[in-house]
Amino acid sequence: MSLVIHNLHARVVGGQQILRGLNLEIEKGSVHAIMGPNGSGKSTLSKVIAGHPDYEVTAGEVLLDGVNVLGMEPDARSRAGLFLAFQYPVEIPGVSNANFIRAALQARLAAGEELEATEYYGDLYKEMDRLEIPRNFTARSVNEGFSGGEKKRNEVLQMAMLKPAYAILDETDSGLDIDALKVVSAGVNALRGPNLGVLVITHYQRLLDYITPDVVHVLVGGRIVRSAGPELALELEAKGYDWIRDELSEAALAAEPVLA
Amino acid sequence: MSESLLQAPLAAEPFPNQPDWFRDARQQAALRFDALPRPSRTDEAWRFSNLRAFDPQDFTPARPVGLELTDSLLPLSLGADSHAGSLVFANDKLVARTRSAVSEQGVLWMSLEEAVAQHPALVQRYFMQSDSLFGSAKHLALHQASVRTGTFLYVPKGVHVEAPLQSFHWLAGSGQAVFPHTLLIAEEGSSVTFVDWFKAHNDARNLACGVHDLHVGAGAQVHYVSVQDWSRQTVALHSNTTVVGAGAKAVHLSLHLGGSFARSESVSHLRGPGARSEMLAATVADGAQEFDQRTLQDHGSPDTSSDLLYKNALYNEAKTIVAGLIRVAPHAHRTDAYQKVRNLVLSAEAEAVSLPGLEILADQVRCSHGATTGEINREELFYMQARGISESDAYRLITYGFLNEVIERLPENSLRVRLQDSLQARLQGH
Ligand SMILES: Nc1ncnc2c1ncn2[C@@H]1O[C@H](COP(=O)(O)OP(=O)(O)O)[C@@H](O)[C@H]1O
């Protein structure tokens, strides 16, 4: 049981090639981290996996427990067990958080089945308490007027409520002060277990002090250029990304011809 | 044609004990209705409007509904959970009212015909005191000549009515015309929330021609909500005049859901320093519906403020028009007037027309107006889909949120919830 990304090539629709043969396997129960310099394609990877219409896959596949998800609509991928915590969560005016999360859960039920309201609010409040989110949050519009920290907590809250099989957390640490980082990390750690595979995307090593990964990958130029244990993150922190760039041969970094 | 609108209303006399002035005014209105030309598209106030939508002669004054039908309508006339009293009308006849404690506070809460009989002086002072500012004199005349009932709500000085009061106007049958009237007077320092629910029993072509006037005394606070949920084939003409006194605040929220051609006119006269008016509307337009909305923010005193927010969601070949004028009189210095129209267009065939206007004759005035027309935001859509919500559900939820932002401006929770239910029900199937 794993999320397999195999030889993934993707570009902006009608534009620049960003992912150039990316390989990764996230087993259920494991936590992988991807680090990489700005602009290396980390968010693009997460959005391509989730099915964002800005990108087109030019080669490769993404297998969720053996099922290729690339032909599926984004909502079907989510219901199949994929979760993406956005680097920049979107504001949805006029739709309350409670209403939004309920709609997401309702979408997972069979036609005609209704979510049980008391049970729903019981679960919601439990997860909110864990993430130290105040109760008035439920009535506020999704992410509207939220601080950076509130937005990231909201992403983790949604993840907790939707109980995915695989979760990709795109820079869930950015914009968080140390206290918020601890709360959010504890929230993620509480969800760790044999039924969840996690891919943590981060620019900084700091997050990995709180969410300890099993494997660390380095993404440069649209592909994974190095994979190792957690010590790799520390090495990157100490030496910066230039070190890796320098070590890689010209050949390894050479861009593949962009498909016309 | 003995049953045409022109002859019938005075024949079936609904006002027992009416004073002479009242009968005379109605007779004169009937003459005016005859004499006035039908509005033409060349009138500025009817630009872009679909004038061929109806001929008054196609309708007869609504006939009373049977007991059985009445009984079936009452359980559907619930409104907000926490209301302080309801009047229920069916085809322009009061058919039920709930017991209300507001009379103990000195509040007058009754049908228009009761008010004409019991409080003629009050009615005379406030009833149909304004001329049409939107080229609808003929429709106002039709209303005055034909009106048979409506709501009379008088809140004495300093009295606060905590929970909302509400009226239901049901329209049943086909080719029927109703003329619902609302006359709300809030005396100095009082406060009240009132809701008009306009509802259809069946899906047929009918006519509604209503007048809804609010008089907000100095320092008073009035929230007026109207839910226009007539049948999708009904021609609806609703005209509102709100007069706001010094330091007073009026909030008028309209939820427009029904009608084939629905014209709503709303003017706020800000008379007295510190007067404030909030004009809010949320419209769902689909099929071939046309919603024609005309507004005036009339600043007649210094230090007054107004805030208009009209939102339209358009499907299919629907059309909306919002023509909004801000007028600032020469001495109305330090006016603060805001106007925003937002259209969410969900179909390439739909048409949203925005016609903002400014007429500013004073100094130190802050006025801003803007109209935007857009489609569903793709990032919002993807975010929802990434949570497992289907594309069509996401469209509906985003549209709901877009309009719900208007409803959220109401402070009263149980009323908000009821309006949200109505909105949600209306969006089902899209
Ligand atoms: N939708 C898009 N349109 C145009 N360029 C894009 C788009 N998405 C990503 N890019 C470009 O692709 C590169 C990788 O971006 P991104 O995946 O956001 O990087 P990272 O998350 O690693 O910082 C950047 O050069 C960025 O400008």
Ligand SMILES: [Mg+2]
């Ligand atoms: Mg990024």
